[in-house]
């Protein structure tokens with residue numbers, strides 16, 4: 321039974337393996353294979369209530385306590401002032417509108433299933449249930465991503481050599497704990513539904529944990545996953561008309577904007593001065609693989625299994641979701657946040673630009689990087 325499940329999962333791992341070979345970087349392929357096996361084939365994120373992920377870094381103590389990164393010190397001071405309490409600063413008394421047919425939570429033009437005859441045949445009650453379920457799937461992935469960010473922030477504190485970065489990281493740990501709290505509370509008390517972690521998200525989190533180099537943790541979590549989160553949170557905030565969710569997303573985005581900024585500040589000077597060309601290429605290719613994981617594989621399979629698995633093949637489902645307005649909105653919002661930061665870090669060389677051009681997201685190379693944007697600007701920008 322166990323072997324059957326793994327063989328079944330191996331068959332579904334095809335798209336991942338094709339993506340992994342796309343960058344033609346064997347070092348990236350070998351670093352991703354372990355996380356891919358654990359995430360997609362063994363499905364460690366779904367197999368039990370808890371799972372252990374091995375972390376590859378050393379904890380670096382500083383006995384001089386030298387504070388020599390003023391830009392990061394300013395971010396730390398700002399972060400201390402901007403703290404909020406998820407239990408009392410969010411109006412949890414607000415109830416979901418009982419008369420809402422679900423379109424207030426997630427408007428219909430975002431539903432990938434909208435063109436399907438089987439969707440049109442549903443009763444209003446079934447449609448309402450599926451609208452809520454899809455939103456619950458999305459917010460569940462936010463929740464799991466926040467847990468990943470919480471752990472990555474703690475690892476970064478240990479692994480980064482600079483005291484100012486360790487101190488800022490202490491505020492991020494509190495921030496991410498708060499984000500876990502708000503999404504979990506919203507899912508369990510308002511939507512009353514929660515989904516397991518998506519396999520691709522597990523692969524990324526596992527891969528970030530296992531990377532021994534501290535800058536790879538910054539790159540994976542602060543630049544890529546947080547970039548995706550910023551894009552997704554701002555898009556969803558514009559899409560939903562649910563006031564409680566809007567207020568949660570607004571508060572979370574104001575924290576996330578600091579985290580991405582912290583990542584860019586930390587990596588910029590390192591990559592300008594102390595990186596070998598071979599290491600830079602590895603990072604460029606690794607980022608590309610993570611981007612593909614995030615772009616191609618967040619396909620709501622857990623929602624599909626529940627509602628559409630008996631109606632169509634997974635391949636057809638993937639095509640449906642990849643071509644849907646919701647996914648194209650998220651993809652654009654995500655790359656709009658990530659690509660300018662990669663430019664700033666020197667990780668978008670002429671060698672890799674054609675890959676981004678093929679995805680139609682190279683236009684964002686001239687957009688503002690995180691260090692030039694406020695949270696308000698991110699929130700008000702149209703996706």
Ligand SMILES: [Fe+2]
Nearest residue numbers: 466469496499
């Ligand atoms: Fe967060």
Ligand SMILES: [Fe+2]
Nearest residue numbers: 469546576579
């Ligand atoms: Fe964050």
